[in-house]
Structure formats: structure tokens, C-alpha cells
Amino acid sequence: MLFEGCCVNQTLLKFFYGLVALFVVNYVIKFVIRVRALPPGPWGLPIVGYLPFIGQNAYNQMTELAAKYGPVFSFKCGQFDVVVINQWKFIKEALANEHLLGRPKETFLPGIAEVSSLVEMSGEQWKEQRRVALTTLRDVGLGKSEMEDSIRDEVKSFTKLIKSFEGKPISISDRLSLSVSNNISKLVFGHKYAYDDPVSLDMESLIAKFNGLFPYFGAGKFLPTIAILMVKFKLFSLAKIESLYKKFIVHILNEVNEHRNRDAEDNQIKDYIDGFLVEMSKRQNEKDSNFNLDVLERNVAIFYFAGSDTISNTLKWMMLYLVKYPEYQIKLRDEIKQTIGLNRQPENIDRQQMPLTMAFIYETLRFSSIVPLNLLRRATEDTKVGGYSIPKDSLVIFNFWSVHYDPDLWDNPELFKPERFLNEDKSKAIKPPYLIAFSSGKRVCPGESFAYLQLFLYLVSFLQQFEIAAEPGKDVSLEGVHLFLKKQKSLQNFIFKSID
Numbered sequence: 001m002l003f004e005g006c007c008v009n010q011t012l013l014k015f016f017y018g019l020v021a022l023f024v025v026n027y028v029i030k031f032v033i034r035v036r037a038l039p040p041g042p043w044g045l046p047i048v049g050y051l052p053f054i055g056q057n058a059y060n061q062m063t064e065l066a067a068k069y070g071p072v073f074s075f076k077c078g079q080f081d082v083v084v085i086n087q088w089k090f091i092k093e094a095l096a097n098e099h100l101l102g103r104p105k106e107t108f109l110p111g112i113a114e115v116s117s118l119v120e121m122s123g124e125q126w127k128e129q130r131r132v133a134l135t136t137l138r139d140v141g142l143g144k145s146e147m148e149d150s151i152r153d154e155v156k157s158f159t160k161l162i163k164s165f166e167g168k169p170i171s172i173s174d175r176l177s178l179s180v181s182n183n184i185s186k187l188v189f190g191h192k193y194a195y196d197d198p199v200s201l202d203m204e205s206l207i208a209k210f211n212g213l214f215p216y217f218g219a220g221k222f223l224p225t226i227a228i229l230m231v232k233f234k235l236f237s238l239a240k241i242e243s244l245y246k247k248f249i250v251h252i253l254n255e256v257n258e259h260r261n262r263d264a265e266d267n268q269i270k271d272y273i274d275g276f277l278v279e280m281s282k283r284q285n286e287k288d289s290n291f292n293l294d295v296l297e298r299n300v301a302i303f304y305f306a307g308s309d310t311i312s313n314t315l316k317w318m319m320l321y322l323v324k325y326p327e328y329q330i331k332l333r334d335e336i337k338q339t340i341g342l343n344r345q346p347e348n349i350d351r352q353q354m355p356l357t358m359a360f361i362y363e364t365l366r367f368s369s370i371v372p373l374n375l376l377r378r379a380t381e382d383t384k385v386g387g388y389s390i391p392k393d394s395l396v397i398f399n400f401w402s403v404h405y406d407p408d409l410w411d412n413p414e415l416f417k418p419e420r421f422l423n424e425d426k427s428k429a430i431k432p433p434y435l436i437a438f439s440s441g442k443r444v445c446p447g448e449s450f451a452y453l454q455l456f457l458y459l460v461s462f463l464q465q466f467e468i469a470a471e472p473g474k475d476v477s478l479e480g481v482h483l484f485l486k487k488q489k490s491l492q493n494f495i496f497k498s499i500d
Helices: 002-037 058-069 088-095 123-139 145-163 173-188 198-211 224-232 236-260 272-282 293-324 327-339 348-353 355-368 400-404 448-465
Strands: 072-077 080-085 383-385 388-390 395-398 466-470 480-482 486-488 494-498
Touching (some): 080 088, 088 400, 123 272, 123 293, 173 293, 173 448, 198 236, 198 293, 224 236, 293 448, 293 466, 327 355, 348 355, 355 448
Antiparallel strands (some): 383 388, 480 486
16 A cells, blocks of 8 residues: 555656646747747846846836847846837838837836727727817817916016016926926916915825836836735835825825816816716717726826826926026027017917027937837737737837937037037027927827927027026036936026016
8 A cells, every 4th residue: 555655646746746847848849939929139147137226217228228238128127028229210111000009008107007998999999089188179279379378477477477576596397397386287277276275285295206106117007907906905106106106096096186177167178077967978988988087087187197297307407408408598598589589478480480499499409318218019910020920919129329429320429518509500490200298109209289389489589588506606417317217316506586
């Protein structure tokens, strides 16, 4: 009996070893097939892949890896295969590729936000949401003279605020964010906030804190299964992100509820929330319609965040460049004097007569590159870019930084030189297709024209009224830090002196 038991145990052990060997062989075969299907790239660790080796300013690291492995390379990052595309030639091809329009299947905040916003959607859902959003925003003022007038009024209020600090060092960072957020608030909520409004102050504070906890290569995006558990058990920074997000969403929900509770006879569409609610009502009998309150909540949050944070950060870099390179304050102000003078408020149409001013804006966008890496894409089918294979469901990153600092495209790209955007006789500012601060193709940022309008009106209004200088005895640093957006590493105080 003893020997019979040993035989049985040995048989079970052989069976177990056989299963393990089969699993290992199957894993190795799949691994080899996957690796051979992907572009070359660095190796990583089991489970987490290359994620632990990615530093803070990831765009620089992606550019360095491209120099080593080629313009299209790949690595395992958490749960996903990631393909990084560098250089304008390949990014241009990728932007036109219909199979690279998808977004990751998970939301940007797995375990926190389970419903996708239109920015996170793919396929027909995204197309439908985008169409309704653009139609609604245009109907309520985007691209119209009323919206321009509203922005000009906001700029006027903001410059009045700056004048109250005449000659004193002032950090305009938070105040500028409050001003810019009013412009998107008008489109989305139908109203603006006073600069001391506690709701607006809280939303801007929450966005700032959120940004500090949300790196581009974060566990939440690349290890969503683990991230969900981390959120559930209140672990690490994801618990803080969840708390901040929920507080922010409370303000959004209050706005949505106020719109829903308006008098029945007031059915005029005044803002994006109104338009979405009307569309939702039209589709209330549709099965599985994604026009619902959950999607509205996410869309409004994304619109407010993007419309406030990206533009205000670009303006902050612009102020920094004006102080770092004061000769451009003189040159731009001379152009302003020759076209509209120092008393009339600028209008959007004035851009056509102010080439150096527009060149300065273009160079600010290139030099700062506040979105050096795009919002993650997903390959919806097996496809190729430049002969490199991109398997279905790979995540795809476009390294915009590699384009904006490519010496083959720009003369001395490390120098701040707005004149690079002027034609030969300096009579016209020319924006080349490889200035892709707002992305390009079908997934181009829908607020691009809205952003240019604000950048122009704020810039010209500042220079009409103020000479801007650094705080005495303080160095002006251009050092940036990249989390989700590339921001100034340290905010600096400036002195605004009114022009007599």
C-alpha cells in the first residue's frame, strides 16, 4: 500500500509539472509573438513593465528612447503594450490613421469615474457626443461676436484688478486662473463668477491639487485593475485623487441641478448644460442612450478643466517669456501702437494686422509645449505607421515635444525666437502644420480657436496697459515640471507698471 501511494503521488506530481510546463511554454509562445509584433524598445519588469523606470519629465525620456530604438518604439507599461511615435513624419501619418482614433477602454480615472466623458469615448459614441457638443457650443456663442465681447469684458475686469496692485510684486497665477475659468464658465454654465466667489475659488484649488497628484505615467492609467483596488481600500495618492474629484463633482452637480430646476417656460438654450439636457430629453426613449446625467457630469468636468487649466497655464508661460525676454515687450507694443493704439481694446480681427504678436503666441505654444505627450490613444485594429506594426488594443502616445524641438524642423529650437514664424518680409505670421500644440486630425482639440482668441486678447491687453518686470533681486527661471501638463516649476512674482 505504501508503494502504491508513492506511485499515485508521483503521477500527480508529473501531471502538475506537465501543467506548469504547458503554461510556461504557452506564456513564452504568446510573449514571443507579442514582442515580434511590436516595434523594438526597452525591457521592463514582470507585471509593471517599464513603468517604474519612467521619470517625471517623461517627454525627454521618450525622446531619448527614440534616439536609441527608433522613431516608433514600444514597451510594456503596466497592463498594456505602449507604442510611442516620434518625429513629424510618423506622427503626421498616425494622426490620419483611422485605426488610431480610439481611447483606452478604461476611463482616465479607473475606480473613481466609471462613466466615460466624450474625450474618453471611441467610435460612434464619441462622434455623436462631439457633434452635439460642437453644435451646442456654437449655438451659445463659441466663435461668435457675443463670446468675443464676453472675453473682452473679462479681460477688462482682470486688468482692472492688476492695476489695484500698481507697482507691487504680484503673483498673478491664481488670479489669472480665476479669470480664464470665467470664459469657459460662460459657455458651460451660462454665467461667470466673482473673483472672490467661494465656489470658483474652491474649484480652482481642487484643480491645482489634482494636477499635483496626476502624473502622465500614473498607476491609475496603466494599472487600472490594481488602481481600482487602491481606490477601494483608500491607498496612496489615488485615494486623495478620489476625494478631490468627488468634491469637484459636487460643484458640477449643483450647476446641473440648478439648470434642471429652472422654470418650465424658460426653455431657451443658454449654455452647454442646457443644450445637453434638451438633447437628453429628445433621446429619453432611446435604449442605451449615452445622453444621460452621468455623461453630462463627466463632460462638464472635462470642459471646465481643459478650458481653464490649459489656457491659463499657457498665459502664465507667456508672461514669463515677456519678462525673460523684455525686448519683445517693446517690439510687440510698437506693433500694437501702429495698428490699434494703446486705448482701443483689441478685437479678434486685429490678428490679421499683427504678425509679430501672432508669431509670439505661436512661439509660446511651441517653446512651452504644455501638452508634450498627447492624451492616450488606442489602436482599434491591427495597423501600421511607417512600416512599424501596432497591434490592436495597444496604447499609443504621440511625442509632440519631439516635433516642437526637432532641429530638422526648427532652426535652433532651444532658443525662444518668435521671428521663426514670420514670412520673409515679416508681413505675415505663418503657422506650419507641425506646430501641433492642440493636436491635429479628427481628434484635434475642439477649443483651439477659443484658445487662440483668449491668448491674443489677454496678451495685447496686458501690453497696452503695463510694463511687466521681475521682482527686484529675483532670477527668472524657465524650468518646468511635467505631470499631466507641463507647468512652471516655481511660480514667480511680477511687477506690473501702468503705461502713462
